[in-house]
Amino acid sequence: MLPACRAARNSxxxxxxxxxxxxxxxxxxxxxxxxxxxxxxxxxxAGLISDWDFVLHxxxxxxxxxxxxxxxxxxxxxxxxxxxxxxSCDVVFRxxxxxxxxxxxxxxxxxxxxxxxxxxxxxxxAVGRRFRIFGLVRGxxxxxEMIHPRVRPCDAADPLSKALTPVYPSPEGVPQSWxxxxxxxxxxxxxxxDVLPGAMRMxxxxxxxxxxxxxxxxxxxxxxxxxxxxxTDPAWRRLMFDELLAQQLALRAAREARADRRAHALANxxxxxxxxxxxxxxxxxxxxxSAQSRVWSEIEGxxxxxxxxxxxLQGDVGSGKTVIAxxxxxxxxxxxxxxxxxxxxxxxxxxxFRKVAEWLxxxxxxxxxxxxxxxxxxxxxxxxxxxxxxxxxxxGTHALIQEAVSFTRLGLAIVDEQHRFGVAQRLALRGGADxxxxxxxxxxxxxxxxTLAMSYLADLDVSVIDELPPGRRPVVTKLISxxxxxxxxxxxxxxxxxxxxxxxxxxLIESSxxxxxxxxxxxxxxxTHMLPDLRIGLLHGQLPPATKTEVMQRFERRxxxxxxxTTVIEVGVDVPNATLMVVEHxxxxxxxxxxxxxxxxxxxxxxxxxxxxxxxxLSEPARERLKVIYETNDGFEIARRDLTMRGPGEFLGARQxxxxxxxxxxLQRDAQLVExxxxxxxxxxxxxxxxxxxxVRRWYAASHEFxxx
Ligand code: ADP
Ligand code: MG
Numbered sequence: 097m098l099p100a101c102r103a104a105r106n107s108x109x110x111x112x113x114x115x116x117x118x119x120x121x122x123x124x125x126x127x128x129x130x131x132x133x134x135x136x137x138x139x140x141x142a143g144l145i146s147d148w149d150f151v152l153h154x155x156x157x158x159x160x161x162x163x164x165x166x167x168x169x170x171x172x173x174x175x176x177x178x179x180x181x182x183x184s185c186d187v188v189f190r191x192x193x194x195x196x197x198x199x200x201x202x203x204x205x206x207x208x209x210x211x212x213x214x215x216x217x218x219x220x221x222a223v224g225r226r227f228r229i230f231g232l233v234r235g236x237x238x239x240x241e242m243i244h245p246r247v248r249p250c251d252a253a254d255p256l257s258k259a260l261t262p263v264y265p266s267p268e269g270v271p272q273s274w275x276x277x278x279x280x281x282x283x284x285x286x287x288x289x290d291v292l293p294g295a296m297r298m299x300x301x302x303x304x305x306x307x308x309x310x311x312x313x314x315x316x317x318x319x320x321x322x323x324x325x326x327x328t329d330p331a332w333r334r335l336m337f338d339e340l341l342a343q344q345l346a347l348r349a350a351r352e353a354r355a356d357r358r359a360h361a362l363a364n365x366x367x368x369x370x371x372x373x374x375x376x377x378x379x380x381x382x383x384x385x386s387a388q389s390r391v392w393s394e395i396e397g398x399x400x401x402x403x404x405x406x407x408x409l410q411g412d413v414g415s416g417k418t419v420i421a422x423x424x425x426x427x428x429x430x431x432x433x434x435x436x437x438x439x440x441x442x443x444x445x446x447x448x449f450r451k452v453a454e455w456l457x458x459x460x461x462x463x464x465x466x467x468x469x470x471x472x473x474x475x476x477x478x479x480x481x482x483x484x485x486x487x488x489x490x491x492g493t494h495a496l497i498q499e500a501v502s503f504t505r506l507g508l509a510i511v512d513e514q515h516r517f518g519v520a521q522r523l524a525l526r527g528g529a530d531x532x533x534x535x536x537x538x539x540x541x542x543x544x545x546x547t548l549a550m551s552y553l554a555d556l557d558v559s560v561i562d563e564l565p566p567g568r569r570p571v572v573t574k575l576i577s578x579x580x581x582x583x584x585x586x587x588x589x590x591x592x593x594x595x596x597x598x599x600x601x602x603x604l605i606e607s608s609x610x611x612x613x614x615x616x617x618x619x620x621x622x623x624t625h626m627l628p629d630l631r632i633g634l635l636h637g638q639l640p641p642a643t644k645t646e647v648m649q650r651f652e653r654r655x656x657x658x659x660x661x662t663t664v665i666e667v668g669v670d671v672p673n674a675t676l677m678v679v680e681h682x683x684x685x686x687x688x689x690x691x692x693x694x695x696x697x698x699x700x701x702x703x704x705x706x707x708x709x710x711x712x713x714l715s716e717p718a719r720e721r722l723k724v725i726y727e728t729n730d731g732f733e734i735a736r737r738d739l740t741m742r743g744p745g746e747f748l749g750a751r752q753x754x755x756x757x758x759x760x761x762x763l764q765r766d767a768q769l770v771e772x773x774x775x776x777x778x779x780x781x782x783x784x785x786x787x788x789x790x791x792v793r794r795w796y797a798a799s800h801e802f803x804x805x
Contacts, residue, residue: 134605139278142267148794149688151283153275154335154760155262156314156438158324162257162317163229168203172235177249178206179228186220198223199229207241226250261313272567283313285571291790292338296779300772308334308455309355327760333769336761338754340773341780342795343758345788348777357533359404360507362431364396373426375459378418387563394559395424395537399508405535411561412697412731414568417539418670420561421510424537429461429488433507436534438494440512442467444663445633446645448512449491451670457487466501469641473701505535541695542688542735570729571698572708575722576684578709584678585626587707589692591676592630592657598676600660601693603684613638619680627658635661663689665696682708682725683718687738690725717741740764 124325140147143250144153147193165176180199188196195210208229210217210683221227231245264275288303290297297304307330308340326338358507384392391409398405411417425435437452439445449465457463464478464487482486484506494511538556576584579770590599602616613636620634633647633656644664651659658675659665664784677697682690690708697704708722724737763770780788 097560124586128411133180133269135274138267144267145555147282151288151309152281152795153264155324156265157263158260159230159263159322160317160320161228162259162263163230164256166241166273167199167201167205167206170206170233170240172233172240174234175230176745177228177230178583179252180206180225181226182221184223184225187218195221195465201454205239207236207239208245209243211244215289215450220249221247226252228254232516250539252472259316259783260319260324262313275799279293279313283310291695291787291794293777293784293787296776300776302337303330303334305334305338306749307331333759337769337773337776338791339758339771339775339795340761342792344773345781345792346796348781349788349792354406354533355403355768358402358531359533360431360433360505360536361402362399362427362433362507362535364400364427366431372456372459376423376426376455377769380455384419385416385563385565386560387411387422387561391559392420392423393559394557395420396427398557399427399535404533405537405557406536407536407557408560409559409561410539410540412564413692414564415540415541415561415700417447417512417561418451418540418566419455421512421539422455424508424510424535425452425489426461428507430537431507434482434487434503434542435491435508435510436497436501436503436506437491437510437604438497438512439492440494440662441639442469442493443644443648443669445491445493447648447669452491452754453488462486462488464490466490466497467641468493473773503534505532507532508537510537511540512539517784525787541692541731547803565715567701568698569703569731571677571694571699571704572620572707572730573694573706573726575708575710575726578680578711581709582626584709585623588623588658588676588678589627589630594677595673597651597654597656597674598678599665599674599693599696600658600678601665601680602660602662603679603681612636616660616662623658623660630657631714632658632660635659635664637662637664661694665693669696671696675700675702675704677704677706678709679706680709681711683714684711685721687734687741688726689719689723689729690721691734694729755783 130728136329144150159175161177163177164179167178167180170176170178175205176374178202179200183198183200183205185195185197188194195213197208197210199206199208201767206229208231216757222265226249227240227247229245229247229251231242234241234243262276262279264272264279266272267274288306288309292302292305296302311319311331312324312335320329324332364373391411395405395407395409398407409417409420423435426435428435437445437448439448445467446465449463453463462481464481465473466478466482470478478487478490482490483502483504490501572641591598600619602612602619614634616634620632623630624632633651635644635647639647646671647656647659650656651674654673675697677694679685679693680691693704696708708725709717714722720741724734728734761769777788778789
């Protein structure tokens, strides 16, 4: 059985299953033993498992096969259906083989072109045969044409389709026709009764559920295809409302479930006698900023309660979140509990380890370090130290800590720099062996705008560090064409002569880590060649872990002047003497990434620079991204612009977050509907919990199957 289910069973709360719904989407390996490449498996991976999943799989757009357009009335740019007979069918060569079919009806002629075709198609398009042909009309030289239209043999008596034909988003390798059939079956088999009380539908002006769903899957011929496609049709409003309602219900249930759970109340010990947190504060080389002090007292307040904390600590890059995390860990430890500090990458985890060890080891805290590169015996020893309760703080990557460690008394889990709230929540669900839930602290440099936080993160409290440590000067950003790379090298030379260090970052190449590494290696060689008297290091994901550590340490110890790296250094790395960040192919990076990278400099007192090298021509979105980064240093403003440019799903990293995300509604566009849904959620939870439960089950149908497993 899955850990989440175990926790759910053990919990006294009947509402607990809700919590699981909110945070877990099953992976294919949990729900079915089907081989990975069957159609069913592909659909399951896209979350399409139960009949309700298919009912709620709504079309992207529609094709109108309810009417026949005479060829003479076709308009370029429209999708249309014609009925015509074949006049000629020839294979011609225009650089490549193509099939050209001329068809005609009473009004005119049309050319069909197929660039890929089978010989069976040539046979099918026999002169004189009649076809229904559907496709996008393009203005050709002699006559209009369609490229790769859909063709179906017919005779004039064949009835026309009675509804617009839906086009569904389809996972790769799943044909439309298959999806249409499967959805048709689901629509027939499922009971789409409206569970929302009539009064509620009236109050929020909602169309009936069944009508709305049928209208979206099979719009009548007179429906406005554009309104359907742009989702302004009232049927969409009902579906979006239901989606928002399900999300609100799931998140609130999660919050309630958490309120039912018990956590250790972590008291502030006797500061005079010298508790660990007091000692830590006393020996820091700086004093906390007022923003840090404020968020620390918010966190202290949460930790002192007997319910698990669920707090997101937001602060721009360099605002000093790590020390707050260390203080929280110290508070757990001085109360006799364990703390876990997790980071998304090994490099970052290791850096945390060294930093907190530097702070906490001298005051006697026993810290364990768990990484993929430990030898099996060393790993076992670390794990044992945690499970025996000897280790007080464990630092490592999410994956390792989550998979390989059992805590005796985990009091606090800290997750750094990641939107993977799901990860932390899973760990929290499992909790310690003592039956108490740990407190949760999540750190993020990518601020989540209020509208998003309200909806997605209804189960999180948020603290914000809105001030940088004193003496920081904002990083100066420059946009420079890649053609001027040589000048940038001279700049590095001058900086090094002045005793400072530089980063040179090469872009992420989505499709291939090999190419990415090759590019970084090439840059490394070029810079080494250009600046032979400098000490230059290379850091990328494919180096052996020990080498990575060594390179990073040499850079920190100032034994390297320039660090050429892939985006492995994106988050968290902290070397205050580095004052120049060069980003190659900056146009390929996302906004959050660029801001994170820029945050690697400007960490000491010296003026820092970020040089964004770009290759022309720039696409419009890339130009816009670079403009934003150039114009502002404010992470919150950048996040806001990022959100408008990309939408919430992408922004939050939908697939990873573990949160119930929105498919249909849009928090900004549908802000009013969000208010309706929030009000309805409050009503339902108070007056009609059974309906609330039924509603959530429908929307997260696939997710609940594993609960009963
Ligand atoms: P981030 O919020 O990006 O994780 P860090 O925690 O890495 O930031 O802090 C950035 C740098 O600022 C570190 O070198 C840290 O030691 C230092 N720092 C943190 N708080 C203060 C402070 N109050 N005064 C001076 N320096 C600080
Ligand atoms: Mg950090």
